Amino acid sequence: xxxxxxxxxxxxxxxxxxxxxxxxxxxxxxxxxxxxxxxxxxxxxxxxxxxxxxxxxxxxxxxxxxxxxxxxxxxxxxxxxxxxxxxxxxxxxxxxxxxxxxxxxxxxxxxxxxxxxxxxxxxxxxxxxxxxxxxxxxxxxxxxxxxxxxxxxxxxxxxxxxxxxxxxxxxxxxxxxxxxxxxxxxxxxxxxxxxxxxxxxxxxxxxxxxxxxxxxxxxxxxxxxxxxxxxxxxxxxxxxxxxxxxxxxxxxxxxxxxxxxxxxxxxxxxxxxxxxxxxxxxxxxxxxxxxxxxxxxxxxxxxxxxxxxxxxxxxxxxxxxxxxxxxxxxxxxxxxxxxxxxxxxxxxxxxxxxxxxxxxxxxxxxxxxxxxxxxxxxxxxxxxxxxxxxxxxxxxxxxxxxxxxxxxxxxxxxxxxxxxxxx
Amino acid sequence: xxxxxxxxxxxxxxxxxxxxxxxxxxxxxxxxxxxxxxxxxxxxxxxxxxxxxxxxxxxxxxxxxxxxxxxxxxxxxxxxxxxxxxxxxxxxxxxxxxxxxxxxxxxxxxxxxxxxxxxxxxxxxxxxxxxxxxxxxxxxxxxxxxxxxxxxxxxxxxxxxxxxxxxxxxxxxxxxxxxxxxxxxxxxxxxxxxxxxxxxxxx
Numbered sequence: 001x002x003x004x005x006x007x008x009x010x011x012x013x014x015x016x017x018x019x020x021x022x023x024x025x026x027x028x029x030x031x032x033x034x035x036x037x038x039x040x041x042x043x044x045x046x047x048x049x050x051x052x053x054x055x056x057x058x059x060x061x062x063x064x065x066x067x068x069x070x071x072x073x074x075x076x077x078x079x080x081x082x083x084x085x086x087x088x089x090x091x092x093x094x095x096x097x098x099x100x101x102x103x104x105x106x107x108x109x110x111x112x113x114x115x116x117x118x119x120x121x122x123x124x125x126x127x128x129x130x131x132x133x134x135x136x137x138x139x140x141x142x143x144x145x146x147x148x149x150x151x152x153x154x155x156x157x158x159x160x161x162x163x164x165x166x167x168x169x170x171x172x173x174x175x176x177x178x179x180x181x182x183x184x185x186x187x188x189x190x191x192x193x194x195x196x197x198x199x200x201x202x203x204x205x206x207x208x209x210x211x212x213x214x215x216x217x218x219x220x221x222x223x224x225x226x227x228x229x230x231x232x233x234x235x236x237x238x239x240x241x242x243x244x245x246x247x248x249x250x251x252x253x254x255x256x257x258x259x260x261x262x263x264x265x266x267x268x269x270x271x272x273x274x275x276x277x278x279x280x281x282x283x284x285x286x287x288x289x290x291x292x293x294x295x296x297x298x299x300x301x302x303x304x305x306x307x308x309x310x311x312x313x314x315x316x317x318x319x320x321x322x323x324x325x326x327x328x329x330x331x332x333x334x335x336x337x338x339x340x341x342x343x344x345x346x347x348x349x350x351x352x353x354x355x356x357x358x359x360x361x362x363x364x365x366x367x368x369x370x371x372x373x374x375x376x377x378x379x380x381x382x383x384x385x386x387x388x389x390x391x392x393x394x395x396x397x398x399x400x401x402x403x404x405x406x407x408x409x410x411x412x413x414x415x416x417x418x419x420x421x422x423x
Numbered sequence: 424x425x426x427x428x429x430x431x432x433x434x435x436x437x438x439x440x441x442x443x444x445x446x447x448x449x450x451x452x453x454x455x456x457x458x459x460x461x462x463x464x465x466x467x468x469x470x471x472x473x474x475x476x477x478x479x480x481x482x483x484x485x486x487x488x489x490x491x492x493x494x495x496x497x498x499x500x501x502x503x504x505x506x507x508x509x510x511x512x513x514x515x516x517x518x519x520x521x522x523x524x525x526x527x528x529x530x531x532x533x534x535x536x537x538x539x540x541x542x543x544x545x546x547x548x549x550x551x552x553x554x555x556x557x558x559x560x561x562x563x564x565x566x567x568x569x570x571x572x573x574x575x576x577x578x579x580x581x582x583x584x585x586x587x588x589x590x591x592x593x594x595x596x597x598x599x600x601x602x603x604x605x606x607x608x609x610x611x612x613x614x615x616x617x618x619x620x621x622x623x624x625x626x
Contacts, residue, residue, distance in 0.1 A: 259505070316456045336455070336456050341466055
């Protein structure tokens with residue numbers, strides 16, 4: 001049974017991505033008690049799935065390591081993974097949260113040795129790689145996963161595979177009788193940091209993501225570029241595994257569009273510009289855009305990419321994609337600089353998909369103000385619940401972290417009021 | 424208004440907003456070009472829709488209103504379905520064509536325009552479209568000899584339509600109509616007056 005010691009001076013952080021971790025750590029490091037609830041088996045969220053950050057092109061693993069170390073060292077922080085908040089009752093300064101915890105079937109004896117993964121035969125689509133590769137039925141979600149503990153897929157429970165995993169474990173970490181549990185605990189303030197999800201590219205019918213193998217999304221491309229990804233970092237076509245020589249990016253795939261997401265997702269321009277630096281210089285790259293939104297200091301990065309001989313920019317929202325010879329997609333449209341009609345063939349097409357907030361309006365546990373784009377508005381009606389990061393707006397990592405720090409401060413103010421130490 | 428600011432005042436955009444059906448949407452276009460790329464007849468347009476919108480905003484009144492581009496629209500609605508800003512592009516194209524026609528600027532030999540005129544004239548005679556006469560006037564629009572050729576070429580189609588009771592040979596004498604065509608003419612005249620009264624002068 002999972003024990004959580006919490007009072008109405010505890011801060012509940014919902015979501016353990018970069019925003020949730022930041023808010024939790026900042027609050028915990030001021031001495032507040034924090035409980036962080038994360039749906040995945042590990043913290044770090046989508047940042048763990050990025051190959052590089054823009055604009056410095058450094059690796060997210062670096063910052064992640066710092067945050068994980070901070071989390072491990074802080075006695076005020078309790079992290080619960082594979083858990084979801086199903087209900088919140090009460091008001092600012094006095095909430096009761098209900099949390100449902102899914103069974104991991106691995107207890108904290110686990111050393112991450114991997115013996116269970118070796119003996120289990122069943123394989124499943126690897127969600128960490130957006131189903132582009134396979135993982136075992138007993139697995140470590142990714143190399144740097146925190147906690148560094150294996151997970152047993154519920155699908156193998158009751159099969160011989162599960163018993164094999166148990167028998168292989170030398171430290172008695174496999175517990176096949178683990179059950180789902182529901183716990184309740186108090187909190188004075190809540191930081192809501194459930195982040196975002198890539199917009200469902202299947203909904204953009206004219207681009208044929210559901211029909212054409214060589215039309216992929218930007219988040220999938222990020223995994224392809226990563227040396228720990230499904231292709232070992234090789235940029236190859238999903239259809240035939242051949243090297244990509246001609247690459248296209250389609251911007252605003254699902255963003256700034258009345259038929260899809262109303263808002264500008266803000267990250268996609270910079271993400272594509274960043275991804276333009278991944279392939280070798282002999283790969284021809286075309287970026288189809290409405291306008292490039294590289295704001296503030298990012299303009300320098302845009303200029304740098306523009307100066308590359310192998311990258312060209314076409315001012316046009318692609319109208320449709322048709323699958324051409326050898327499964328090479330043909331992009332149809334008309335550009336806005338000369339109104340030229342084009343039909344351009346590429347080896348691989350990347351849809352720079354938008355950021356959809358992971359805030360479920362219908363099943364949100366308490367009354368909260370959510371705007372027409374699906375993000376949580378900063379409103380006094382929200383009481384002691386504060387959005388952090390991409391629950392509040394489409395933000396890049398840098399801005400999400402800044403925003404989360406602000407959210408932590410809001411939560412701390414509520415706790416101080418409860419504790420009577422304010423002013 | 425001073426002469427200086429007058430110089431920069433684009434009266435054509437304001438004219439389109441005031442006088443063209445759905446014209447107030449023109450300023451909402453963000454020039455992404457999805458309409459042009461999605462148009463099945465796009466390559467036959469001199470100026471695709473997003474270019475027309477830009478020309479309006481640039482004040483190119485003559486070029487826009489005398490263009491035959493908007494007459495190319497077949498109302499397939501692909502552009503409206505895909506426009507990320509929700510512009511009613513099909514309706515704006517028809518609005519521009521109608522406005523150009525009203526001003527006498529529409530290209531004279533544009534076939535869609537010719538058809539529209541024949542259709543309207545045919546309709547206004549009896550208040551109902553006489554399909555037989557409509558067909559014949561299309562056949563003979565380029566002279567008697569060409570008309571006979573057209574009629575011969577489509578003989579079989581005509582016969583089949585009659586067999587299927589889609590066309591009636593008796594329509595050639597008189598033909599069906601509304602009960603009181605005179606009243607209809609009055610209604611149309613009144614509507615025309617109201618519409619004329621709404622037209623603003625930007626000259």
